[in-house]
Amino acid sequence: xxxxxxxxxxxxxxxxxxxxxxxxxxxxxxxxxxxxxxxxxxxxxxxxxxxxxxxxxxxxxxxxxxxxxxxxxxxxxxxxxxxxxxxxxxxxxxxxxxxxxxxxxxxxxxxxxxxxxxxxxxxxxxxxxxxxxxxxxxxxxxxxxxxxxxxxxxxxxxxxxxxxxxxxxxxxxxxxxxxxxxxxxxxxxxxxxxxxxxxxxxxxxxxxxxxxxxxxxxxxxxxxxxxxxxxxxxxxxxxxxxxxxxxxxxxxxxxxxxxxxxxxxxxxxxxxxxxxxxxxxxxxxxxxxxxxxxxxxxxxxxxxxxxx
Amino acid sequence: xxxxxxxxxxxxxxxxxxxxxxxxxxxxxxxxxxxxxxxxxxxxxxxxxxxxxxxxxxxxxxxxxxxxxxxxxxxxxxxxxxxxxxxxxxxxxxxxxxxxxxxxxxxxxxxxxxxxxxxxxxxxxxxxxxxxxxxxxxxxxxxxxxxxxxxxxxxxxxxxxxxxxxxxxxxxxxxxxxxxxxxxxxxxxxxxxxxxxxxxxxxxxxxxxxxxxxxxxxxxxxxxxxxxxxxxxxxxxxxxxxxxxxxxxxxxxxxxxxxxxxxxxxxxxxxxxxxxxxxxxxxxxxxxxxxxxxxxxxxxxxxxxxxxxxxxxxxxxxxxxxxxxxxxxxxxxxxxxxxxxxxxxxxxxxxxxxxxxxxxxxxxxxxxxxxxxxxxxxxxxxxxxxxxxxxxxxxxxxxxxxxxxxxxxxxxxxxxxxxxxxxxxxxxxxxxxxxxxxx
Numbered sequence: 001x002x003x004x005x006x007x008x009x010x011x012x013x014x015x016x017x018x019x020x021x022x023x024x025x026x027x028x029x030x031x032x033x034x035x036x037x038x039x040x041x042x043x044x045x046x047x048x049x050x051x052x053x054x055x056x057x058x059x060x061x062x063x064x065x066x067x068x069x070x071x072x073x074x075x076x077x078x079x080x081x082x083x084x085x086x087x088x089x090x091x092x093x094x095x096x097x098x099x100x101x102x103x104x105x106x107x108x109x110x111x112x113x114x115x116x117x118x119x120x121x122x123x124x125x126x127x128x129x130x131x132x133x134x135x136x137x138x139x140x141x142x143x144x145x146x147x148x149x150x151x152x153x154x155x156x157x158x159x160x161x162x163x164x165x166x167x168x169x170x171x172x173x174x175x176x177x178x179x180x181x182x183x184x185x186x187x188x189x190x191x192x193x194x195x196x197x198x199x200x201x202x203x204x205x206x207x208x209x210x211x212x213x214x215x216x217x218x219x220x221x222x223x224x225x226x227x228x229x230x231x232x233x234x235x236x237x238x239x240x241x242x243x244x245x246x247x248x249x250x251x252x253x254x255x256x257x258x259x260x261x262x263x264x265x266x267x268x269x270x271x272x273x274x275x276x277x278x279x280x281x282x283x284x285x286x287x288x289x290x291x292x293x294x295x296x297x298x299x300x301x302x303x304x305x306x307x308x
Numbered sequence: 309x310x311x312x313x314x315x316x317x318x319x320x321x322x323x324x325x326x327x328x329x330x331x332x333x334x335x336x337x338x339x340x341x342x343x344x345x346x347x348x349x350x351x352x353x354x355x356x357x358x359x360x361x362x363x364x365x366x367x368x369x370x371x372x373x374x375x376x377x378x379x380x381x382x383x384x385x386x387x388x389x390x391x392x393x394x395x396x397x398x399x400x401x402x403x404x405x406x407x408x409x410x411x412x413x414x415x416x417x418x419x420x421x422x423x424x425x426x427x428x429x430x431x432x433x434x435x436x437x438x439x440x441x442x443x444x445x446x447x448x449x450x451x452x453x454x455x456x457x458x459x460x461x462x463x464x465x466x467x468x469x470x471x472x473x474x475x476x477x478x479x480x481x482x483x484x485x486x487x488x489x490x491x492x493x494x495x496x497x498x499x500x501x502x503x504x505x506x507x508x509x510x511x512x513x514x515x516x517x518x519x520x521x522x523x524x525x526x527x528x529x530x531x532x533x534x535x536x537x538x539x540x541x542x543x544x545x546x547x548x549x550x551x552x553x554x555x556x557x558x559x560x561x562x563x564x565x566x567x568x569x570x571x572x573x574x575x576x577x578x579x580x581x582x583x584x585x586x587x588x589x590x591x592x593x594x595x596x597x598x599x600x601x602x603x604x605x606x607x608x609x610x611x612x613x614x615x616x617x618x619x620x621x622x623x624x625x626x627x628x629x630x631x632x633x634x635x636x637x638x639x640x641x642x643x644x645x646x647x648x649x650x651x652x653x654x655x656x657x658x659x660x661x662x663x664x665x666x667x668x669x670x671x672x673x674x675x676x677x678x679x680x681x682x683x684x685x686x687x688x689x690x691x692x693x694x695x696x697x698x699x700x701x702x703x704x705x706x707x708x709x710x711x712x713x714x715x716x717x718x719x720x721x722x723x724x725x726x727x728x729x730x731x732x733x734x735x736x737x738x739x740x741x742x743x744x745x746x747x
Contacts, residue, residue: 059391060416082715148556148567149495150574169503169556169567171722252562257504258555259718274388276708277412 046290053283060277073284083285085260086268089175090244090289093264096179097186097243102235104187106228109194110220124195127188135185135248142181143168143253168254171261178249178262186242190235197231198224233304237297244293265289343375344637346630349390349400351383356661363657367644374637384562394418394627401630401638404453407441407621407699408706414444415704420628421447426639433646438670441699442623450625451646454662455670456583457619457697458515459690460607465600466496466578475579475604477615479520479543482579482607486552489578498552500577501544501721502568505560506707507620509714511700512581515617516540518698520609524713525701528746530738532713532731536611541727543609545720555721565589581606581617584690587666603689619697621670648673668694705745712737 053073055066077083108127112120130138145152146167157165167177201224209219225232247266250256256263256271265285273282352360357380364376379400381389387409393399395418405413413419422430427448431439438452462475470489476482486498502508514524522536531537547553557577560566569586571577573593591598605615624646626638644650650657651674659674663681668690675682675691682691703709716734719725725733 058412058416060394060412060418062395082712143561143566147570148559149576150570164556166556169559171718171724254559255504255562257714257718258559259503259722259724260715271711274391275711276705277391278708 049283049290050287052279053287055280057279058277059273059279066280069280073280074288076281077284077288082260082263083265083268086256086263086265089260089262090264090266093175093179093182093246094240094243096176097182098236098239100179100183101187101190101239102232104183105190105194105235106225106232108187108191109198110224112191113195113198114216124188124192127191129188130185131189133185136252138185139181139249139252142249146177146253168262169258171259174254174258174261178246178254181249182243182246186239190239193231193235193238194228197228200231201227229304229307233301236300236304240296240300241293244289343373344633345375345377346401346634346638346641347377347379348624348641349379349381349386349403351381351386351404352661352665354380356665359657359661359664363645363650363661366650366657367641370644371637371640374641376641390418395629399627399629401627401634402624402642403627404622404624405450407623407702408710410442410444410449410623410625410702411704411706413625414449417628419444419449419625420630420635421445421449422626423639426451426643429643429647433671433673435670435672435694437697437699438621441621441702444702450623451642451658452621452623452670453646453658454585454667455619455621455694456585456668457690457693458511458581458583458606458617459693460579460604461572461582462579462602462604463572463575463577463600464602465597466575467602470578475602476607477605478607479516479609483543483546483550483552486547486579487550490550490552492551494576496576496578497554497557497571498578499547500568500571500580501547501553501555501558502560502580502582503555503558503714503718503721504566505564506710506714508560508564508568509717510710511583511618511620513540513544513717514700515581515606515698516543516609518612518616518618519606519614520612522611523698523701525703525742528703528742530709530735530742532735532738536609538727538731539609539611541717541720541731544717545727548721548723553721555723558721569593584687585665585667587686591666598686601686603686605689605693614696615693616696616698617693618700619694620700646671648677651677653677703742703745705741708745709738709741712741 052063052066054068054070056069056073057063057066112124146169148154148166148169149163151167153167154163154165157163166173168174205223205227206219209223214222245266246264247270250262250264250267251270254262256267266289269282269285269289272278272285348360348364350357350360357378360378364378368375386403386405390400390403390405390409390413394403394413395416403418405419410419421427430442430448430451434452438455439448442449442452460475466489467473467475472485472488476485482499489498490496502512517523517537517540520536520540522534522540523531524537525531544553548555556567557571558568560568568577568580569589572580572582573590575597590601594601606617608615624642626635626642628635630638646656646658648654648656651660655663655674655677656669656671659669659671659677662669662674663678666687668682668687669675669678682688700706713734716725716730716737720727720730
């Protein structure tokens, strides 16, 4: 049996093209508010971050009183083992989050979309609820769940003779404990995105596949997953960005510890700027992270495009 | 052409930024009724803010030409609030600050030198070692208020259970006692340490260093590879190796609570070195069992001669960026708030506020006025240790230095580094921080 991959039918798109100068003038007028807002709230902060990163500034003085350092802050970062450690932790955190969240979201999405059973809406709502609850509130609860020896997780494991896991209290488990929390909190959101992606796959394809004798797994591998390509690209990108930006649980639960094991770049930036008064160094970290993120996002998009 | 446009655009954006940064009012020196308006930034809780507001009302009655506004933020946001608002025209006129932040505040013009009359008042009314801490560039920089120091806290019920009569006074006794009080079956550790909290990790360890004849800094030179420091770090490694210290029971969270506190409260930690301010947390969490908590001097190490705990203080500073009339009004308010006429029975209003939190006031007159309250067994043990306390060194970059030492100390506690390697690394990092801050 052969299942030929078919391109999804092209969505109807507006085909009208801009005509003469008058049309372009109106287009510019309509687009300009968005451009102005993006300039004010995106480009200006990015440029300001770059500008501060070239200076030494404690934030206690007016911004005009910064001291020029050139690329000194960037040079310091390259030689700083703490920054390298936080970069390493960030990469591990992002990889674990993506590796766990994306397959789990796809699996849950398939389970919520295909079987014809009742209560799917309730499950979907329950999964999405973890995303809606403020991180600060839920992080405190997870802190109690993770408490060593007397916490519920350790108590339950104790019934099976497992003890001394450590969770947030051990350098070997603290980062993975935060990853578990992140996955728990975000997987519902990605699941909803997967379900939304599944609704875009034409039912005809499955019907043809069934006529050709394809079972559920063959349909999944040959139709569902390839047709989810664009949705998956979006989910992976959002998952990476969300993982890189994680801050609240680290600030609340571990403060980068124990022994620097959960010290990730976003927390280091906050600490350098607001605790150490090194806004230039913090901005250099932030801008370096920004450049890395652009490279990562470009690489992911290129890889996904090649696959398609 | 495109490059030229981009260049013009960037110049325009930066010009706009500069204009934005330059925008702002000239400050609210005078209110609608001609009063001098000043503000007081604090991290105190609602009860203490209420007491402060009551004091403000009394002050404003006596001084109708001055209006004082109290601004309260959580402790974790205090320094960031100062950083983001300190130099703005509407920034706080007065702020309660941790003494470790003082050199930076002085450098950046946010801690004004006290007028001569105020400086004399502080010099004559507070202990000399505290006045020294808040004197920068030969000028008194504010009013010291709370003082905290570290001592050994122990659970008397666990000691009785184990048949141990008295807390340890030397490191040998500390190791023996900790070993006797450790019971893995019960999940009980003999001696607790604190991790994931810079001051909570470093201050107790430094108290042991100081009680072993060592120090963190000599002027602007780090002393982390000196014998007494290495011996103290080795003591931590030995306690972990003995099983008397369980690293996983040590963590703190952003609220400076968490497992380390829970374990002591629940009788799972027999001894820990902590500061007097946690009395409130302990008594609230332990209820009647708080009577089981004993306080003793820091055990003395083999290279030390007498017990000494690390101390640190808080002070109220006046913003040098405020208008002159505001600064004058602020010093007047602080003199009154810290003077003997503002509180009850000879105490200052500040002394009363601090005592309501179970925190030691630092003004000599306040200590006398609250002698009865301070005679409870928990606080009196700290008061007794106060004259011999070792102030935490106040230097530029102190916060970063503390975190650097904390990281290396935690590497030893969690077994990822040996004491010598960790302190070698801490020494080079600390010195680099000090050198950079001194440039």
